Amino acid sequence: MSVRILALVGSLRAGSHNRQLAEAAVKLAPEGAEVEVFEGLADIPFYNEDIDVADSLPAAAAKLREAAQAADAFLLFSPEYNGTIPAVLKNAIDWLSRPYGASTFGGKPVAVIGTAYGQYGGVWAQDEARKAVGIAGGNVIEDIKLSIPGSVVRFAETHPADDTEVAAQLTEVVARLHGNVGVAA
Numbered sequence: 001m002s003v004r005i006l007a008l009v010g011s012l013r014a015g016s017h018n019r020q021l022a023e024a025a026v027k028l029a030p031e032g033a034e035v036e037v038f039e040g041l042a043d044i045p046f047y048n049e050d051i052d053v054a055d056s057l058p059a060a061a062a063k064l065r066e067a068a069q070a071a072d073a074f075l076l077f078s079p080e081y082n083g084t085i086p087a088v089l090k091n092a093i094d095w096l097s098r099p100y101g102a103s104t105f106g107g108k109p110v111a112v113i114g115t116a117y118g119q120y121g122g123v124w125a126q127d128e129a130r131k132a133v134g135i136a137g138g139n140v141i142e143d144i145k146l147s148i149p150g151s152v153v154r155f156a157e158t159h160p161a162d163d164t165e166v167a168a169q170l171t172e173v174v175a176r177l178h179g180n181v182g183v184a185a
């Protein structure tokens with residue numbers, strides 16, 4: 001059976017370069033692994049303990065948790081908003097961190113990568129995402145890093161899957177994440 005890697009993309013815009021990176025990861029997954037991009041982060045309300053109860057659990061949040069439970073690993077794609085993680089990705093992490101003591105990340109491997117317009121490629125946001133996911137119960141693979149700067153220019157005409165250097169880096173990221181599935185933290 002294939003290893004299932006759930007991709008969460010921290011940008012909602014249709015032309016998101018982080019989404020394109022995630023699409024490229026789908027194409028570049030090695031044999032024995034499949035990457036699925038989660039659809040529906042925009043529909044999940046801000047985390048609120050009052051609605052995180054059986055009677056009120058929003059369907060969109062339940063869908064995210066189900067997808068996470070079925071996953072063997074996670075690949076997060078984060079741009080940088082004002083020097084940190086976009087709210088949409090943080091919200092997903094917060095939902096997956098609960099119920100307390102039973103995080104849906106469940107100690108599974110997580111890698112965080114991404115692209116941003118700035119010269120550091122969103123490294124602050126990706127570092128923040130690693131910190132949050134680690135606290136939220138994921139097994140963050142700290143040495144899987146890929147922060148691609150100048151997104152708006154670099155991917156203006158070229159999809160990441162068609163950018164030879166980026167495609168090679170992404171292939172390695174997915175292969176290394178795959179290699180961490182089943183390895184004790």
Ligand SMILES: Cc1cc2nc3c(=O)[nH]c(=O)nc-3n(C[C@H](O)[C@H](O)[C@H](O)COP(=O)(O)O)c2cc1C
Pocket residue numbers: 011012013015016017018019079080081082083084115116117118119120121122151152
């Ligand atoms: C609200 C906002 C804040 C931003 N802040 C930063 C930033 O701190 N650092 C940076 O490199 N780019 C910043 N950007 C530019 C984003 O990196 C750029 O729009 C990027 O392409 C967004 O990712 P996407 O293509 O996946 O949507 C910001 C963009 C927005 C909309």
